[in-house]
Amino acid sequence: MKRVVLCLQYDGTPWQGWQTQVSGRTVQDRLELALQKFTLTDVQTHCAGRTDAGVHALAQVVHFDTAIEREASSWVRGLNAFLPPSIAVRWATEVTAQSPDGFHARFSAHARTYHYALYNHPVRAPLMVGKCGWAFRRLDADAMQRAAELLLGTHDFSAFRAVDCQAKSPVKTIHRIDLARRGDMIVFTLHANAFLHHMVRNIVGSLVYVGYGKYPPEWVAELLHAGDRSRAAPTFMADGLYLAKIDYDPQWQLPVEAGSGFPWL
Known part of the structure; x- marks a missing residue:
């Protein structure tokens, strides 16, 4: 075989x-x-x-x-x-x-990368329906980035896992979490050894709360330490989430494509 x-x-x-x-x-x-x-x-x-x-x-x-x-x-x-x-x-x-x-x-995978594309404009964009999340209030991307950096490293991410998550352990390691604003588009990039069920969408939802000014960046660290899913923001919509890359040992010699090929990512 x-x-x-x-x-x-x-x-x-x-x-x-x-x-x-x-x-x-x-x-x-x-x-x-x-x-x-x-x-x-x-x-x-x-x-x-x-x-x-x-x-x-x-x-x-x-x-x-x-x-x-x-x-x-x-x-x-x-x-x-x-x-x-x-x-x-x-x-x-x-x-x-x-x-x-x-x-x-x-x-065999030792890391994964996800992108989340969020359209940040008062009016929804019909041509982006299904391809991007949407937030109609202006978001403070700098505050969101400061909050995101508090999630870097190895932590118990119970506050950001789905109720029905079947992972044996809630402990994961986030190597990178960046936000980039490009006009009305904000692109989140998360790179970790693995992700819990709904983890990316739950993190994005809480970062959006920070971006709205509902909570300060430090609130995200409080959520992380409390480990209580009910205290975090609701799970954000699936539309803007992209599984972008899987990392493997070079021994497997798998082909690698350069870039996403999509202007919003």
Whole structure:
């Protein structure tokens, strides 16, 4: 058996997240259907990060095992022929997976990067619906950045995890959290070893409260130390969230794409 790794890009708007569901309206369901049509076999896929409904991916990494021989370019062209317009394979490669510590899309990853695109304007932008979050009051990006920096490092992020989060430990390490204002767009970039369920959207929601002036930047540190989800801001909308990059050890020699290709990111 060969282990094939794919990089997947998708618009999460029409899908009920990554993970397979009875409805079949998920990214995993459509990818496995495309694999079945292309290989005439049943294939089970494994992803680096299970995105929620409405969440997008610039570079989701997926692996599967198969006995079928194909060139990398053939996997890309063949699968894209069976995928809907909102999902595309960007690249494919084969890795060695004979040993117990062989490559795994999820467990071999040592860091992940998410972007959150937030449109900050008094009037909503119809052309950005589904692609960006929206805040109609002017946000103080400098105050939000000061608050964000209080989250750097290794902490118990219970205050920012979903109630139904299944992670064994709430302790994660945020290596980088930046905000960049570009006109009416604010782009958040979070880089961490791993994220809890809803962690990015919960952090963004609380930073927006700081940006509104509802709380000072220090409030975020208070939330972190209290570990009480009910004290933090509501989970922010999924629309502007993008799984941007998965980091792996160079030994796997996975292709790397330069830049996001999107002007708002």
